[in-house]
Every structure is written in structure tokens, then in C-alpha cells.
Amino acid sequence: MLEQVRALEVEYSEIESQLADPEVIKDSDRLQSAGRRFKELEAVLVVGRPLSDAHGDLDAAQELVDSAEGEDRDQLRAEIVGLEAKIIHLEGELRNLLLPQDPNNGRRVIVEIRGAEGGEEANLFARDLHEMYLAFAATHGWAVEPLEARESDMGGFSEVMVLVKGDDAWTRLKYEGGVHRVQRVPVTESQGRIHTSSATVSVLPEADEIEVELDENELQIDVYRASGPGGQSVNTTDSAVRITHKPTGLVVSMQDEKSQLQNKTKALRVLRSRLLQIEQERQMSEASEARRGQIGGGGRSEKIRTYNFKENRVTDHRIGLTLHKLDRILAGELDEVTDLLLAAERTRQLAEGLDDRSYGGA
Secondary structure (H helix, E strand, O other): OHHHHHHHHHHHHHHHHHOOOHHHHHOHHHHHHHHHHHHHHHHHHHHHHHHHHHHHHHHHHHHHHOOOOHHHHHHHHHHHHHHHHHHHHHHHHHHHHOOOOOOOOOOOEEEEEEEOOOOHHHHHHHHHHHHHHHHHHHHHOOEEEEEEEEEOOOOOEEEEEEEEEOOOHHHHHHHHOEEEEEEEOOOOOOOOOOEEEEEEEEEEEOOOOOOOOOOHHHEEEEEEOOEOHHHOEOOOOOOEEEEEEOOOOEEEEEOOOOOHHHHHHHHHHHHHHHHHHHHHHHHHHHHOHHHHHOOOOOOOOOEEEEEEOOOOEEEEOOOOEEEOOHHHHHOOOOHHHHHHHHHHHHHHHHHHOOOOOOOOOO
């Protein structure tokens, strides 16, 4: 482990120099990548440096103990016991920090929520989830930029998309991808019966332009007039944009901005991020078959969580967690859930003994 710490110290110094290099400063993508790695190394060395110091102190104490006598020897022996315990503790912490790092850590995050099964009730639940994530972002000090919102007839969302900016936004939000199921009495229910509806959440790391290059010849770009609930036109110009990526068939539409160029720019950002997700999932699948079912995989067809209003209950099915605090979770208090999901992921990584750095999900 000390050899790893020494190697990381060398890398830390190299990246520190890069961050002061005018050529790197001019290149926003290189600067962002170097900044992310610098923060990762800083967090590891907060533990690695005291570990290295403890080993040095232990070696010195062991050299002195044989020649010491009386109280001095007793004191040195006690110091050795304390240092050995400290080293064991620090090595455990460092082992956790040296687990394969998610390559998307530190990225900005695109969160897309859609009403799924349940008609208008599903759209209303999509709005509840949107408000939950906005509150969650506020508690962490993350900035949120609206990308797209398509309101339904009763004020819900058939689709809503936001960009979340924060150092640990991906780390916390990547577990939200999948099907969220709600059990409650809909406002449209006249006889008080509980219905089950669902909304889907997609979580994407935002791709840098340099990572995903788009060939204009592979894009079909259509423009049309934006529409609101019920299909009525809300604009007199063809400002809405639909981009189809011909090789994959992916389609991204944007209409919230009044400018066609702004809608096109947003749509391209989302398209790049979806293509990055596809490539990362392909790499992850090739790297390890076992990781296909990992927590945070975010498969859209996978039911990950149930929200039961009658019992004020939230159940996360991936880790068997049940909390009777639905009201607080919908108010943005998601940390208890994400902390346990993070812990479960680390436990599995330690058990599997993964030795590469290519994991992650969206």
C-alpha cells in the first residue's frame, strides 16, 4: 500500500503542475478532467499521507525498543501497539478509497423523468419526483438548469428534464435511474381506491463534446412548432427541434426555448450524453458479466423503488430498505437512502475484489 501512496503522490504533483499549465488552462475539457482527478487524489492522500507517516513512526519505534530499558521500553511498546492499530484503521480507509472509481464522478448530470403506467396519475407523480430532486439538489447546494418540460392536462409532467451541477451530484443521483412506483388514491379517483402507477427516471452523465463527436451526416434535424398540454400550439414560429441519430435511432426533442438554435444546442447535449451512456454500458458489460445487475445500473425497466402514501412508506427494492418517512423523502431528504446504496456498492466491490477502474451506470 505504501508503494501505491508513493505513486499517487507523484501523480498528484504532476496534475498540480498541469493545472498551472497555460495550455491546459486554455483547454476547458483537459482542465475539467485534470481538476476531477486532482480532487480524487486529494481525497486519497488525506488518508495515504498519515498512513505513510505512521509506518515511519512504527519503524523508528521498533528500532529503539530493543535498546530501551524500563519505562522507556514500556512506553515504546505501548506506542508500537497504538501505531499498529492506527495503521490497520488507515489501511482499511485507504482500501475503500482505492476501490475502482466511477469515471463519471464529478460530471454534471442530466435527469429525465417521464410519466409511465397510470395515465394522468403517472404524470402527476412525475411532477412529485421532479420536486423531490429539486429539493434534494437544494440541500446539497447543487445548481439546477431546466432543459425541457412537457406539462400534462392536469399539471403533471409527461416529460421533464433538468441538468444538475455539483461535485457529488453524479455520486448521489446515479442510483435514481429506473422505474419508480407509486401507490396512492389518485385525484381522479372518485371512490377512494388505491391505484398503482409509475414514472421512469433516466440519469445520464453529461458528455463533453470531445468525448462524443457527432457527424452532421448522421443526424436528421426536424423543426416544428412547440405545443403545450392537449397539443395546442404555444408558439408561432418553428422553434422546436427534433434530432434523430440515424445509426442508433435515438431521438431527442426540445421545445422549451424560444430560439431554434438554443433548442438545438440543448438537444445535442442530451444526445451526446445518451450516446456516452450506451458506450459506457457496452464497456461495463464486456468488463464484467457480474456487474450487469449492480446497484445504480439504472435499467429503465427495473422497478427500483415503491412509494406508498397510505403507509407513509418508501421501499428500495435493490437493498431491501423500507423507511416510514415518505413525506420527508419527497421533501428531498434522500441522503439516508443514497448513503446505504453507496455502502452496498462498496461492500460488493470489496467482495468481488475488482481491480479495474471501468464501472458505473446511468
